């Protein structure tokens with residue numbers, strides 16, 4: 064019992080010394096319910112409570128008004144938004160924590176109601192056949208507008224501007240959201256990308272936008288403070304459908320990421336059962352650990368035991384926990400003392416205010432209460 068659990072061992076990520084390998088996965092909580100989509104004191108309190116994570120990755124934060132697809136998600140494109148995020152980074156730093164912001168463009172996972180009646184943007188004119196959470200409730204998604212070359216360049220600049228704002232707001236780094244069926248993922252996948260220009264057709268072309276985004280962000284911040292998130296075997300959710308080209312595309316992307324000195328690569332195991340799909344990869348860490356040379360953080364449905372195990376097996380360097388961090392603000396302390404975990408309440412994942420957000424007690428508060 065004297066041996067420190069793998070999850071609780073410190074880790075160096077770029078030039079950052081992180082106190083453990085229990086990271087908080089990015090989670091949209093839809094609490095920025097104001098006209099400018101700014102975070103405020105409840106966000107600072109929420110992230111402060113979770114500052115014992117080795118690294119917090121913030122909720123997805125839109126990089127432009129065109130990047131939004133859900134109500135009340137915070138932005139990182141305006142001066143006012145940047146200023147507002149400072150209270151969050153300060154709170155986390157006061158508690159000795161570290162925090163990256165997740166830079167987000169949803170692409171076609173949106174609705175014209177968010178864009179003054181204009182169509183959402185995507186790699187091609189496709190419909191994810193999904194639902195968008197609009198101010199008037201859930202609505203069916205529509206066929207997106209294929210982005211012009213100019214719109215692609217603007218979007219790359221929006222990522223860069225988001226990164227610049229993030230560093231000025233005091234974040235320790237950024238995570239590029241190229242996962243979960245959102246804009247960059249829509250470019251990668253040939254079921255959602257039918258382009259015939261430099262951004263479509265071949266694997267190299269479909270992956271191009273991600274590397275252009277990284278190259279642009281590198282101009283405003285150190286490369287070793289940039290993380291990238293990928294979900295290679297996402298199938299049947301968030302409008303994403305795999306085909307035989309999908310895994311070869313991710314093989315290419317992950318190999319090419321070795322050419323960068325990134326903070327980390329953040330991978331998810333499949334969100335759905337893909338064991339029957341012959342072209343899917345059911346074991347993401349096993350496939351990509353031997354390929355990726357840098358820090359690898361793995362996610363999805365991990366618990367303490369599985370988290371310790373995957374690090375001990377050498378298949379990941381850290382584990383990102385999502386839902387367990389919603390209901391257990393002190394997750395690393397609970398792991399340290401093998402304390403029971405509190406259950407999360409799904410009904411308050413995306414509702415405004417403090418209920419189901421900042422009112423989950425820490426262990427010591429539970430004992431007192």
Ligand SMILES: Cc1cc2nc3c(=O)[nH]c(=O)nc-3n(C[C@H](O)[C@H](O)[C@H](O)COP(=O)(O)O)c2cc1C
Nearest residue numbers: 088089090091122123362363364365384385386412
């Ligand atoms: C409420 C909620 C919001 C989420 N929002 C995001 C997000 O903004 N960005 C993202 O990349 N993933 C998001 N995810 C996915 C999580 O980061 C994570 O991949 C998922 O919850 C699986 O990990 P877990 O089993 O540890 O919860 C969200 C998940 C939940 C439950």
